[in-house]
């Protein structure tokens with residue numbers, strides 16, 4: 001069954017721990033991103049792991065292969081379960097990340113690749129020299145490139161996940177933000193899907209922030225999403 005990952009978009013370890021405790025057994029997986037990690041560092045990862053939860057450390061590494069290899073190793077030592085890299089970092093960088101993760105054997109963090117940030121349009125791609133491909137074509141090309149070089153999966157929007165899950169080998173992870181239960185506030189998300197739509201299209205993990213964190217009863221909101229995707 002697809003798994004819900006709650007985006008811990010809060011500013012402190014104390015707030016993160018409070019949210020994880022409040023949500024309780026309803027969710028076993030949490031995303032720690034740039035804002036929280038830059039504020040609190042590895043301590044927040046340790047705090048969430050100490051509560052018995054899995055951690056998706058979303059720092060989107062993009063650097064020379066040696067640096068990424070060592071950063072992935074640091075994540076593995078912290079016990080993180082998922083980490084992100086940018087696929088445009090190149091073949092050697094992707095392989096370095098995958099090889100460093102593999103050193104942790106059965107506890108290896110899974111490496112997810114970002115293809116094209118959803119904030120970029122055709123004009124933004126042209127600015128950085130990508131011409132002759134639409135954003136969708138660039139997404140698919142980079143997805144195949146990343147998985148072909150050892151990435152375990154992809155971060156992708158609900159609008160991309162259908163095409164990507166058809167184009168890539170079985171067992172690839174598809175981690176999808178931009179998920180909104182029917183009737184939930186969109187916030188700043190524009191192209192959303194319901195949890196059931198995203199999972200039917202092939203998502204293996206759903207990243208959900210505000211629909212759970214800002215709910216009057218976060219545990220109940222998470223349980224409702226679990227119920228929606230159960231058995232799909």
Ligand code: C5P
Nearest residue numbers: 007009118177178189207208209210211
């Ligand atoms: O609150 P919400 O459900 O919109 O949170 C979604 C999470 O997924 C946030 O942490 C956001 O940064 C992240 N994300 C996203 N869209 C992307 C990539 C990441 O919403 N394309």
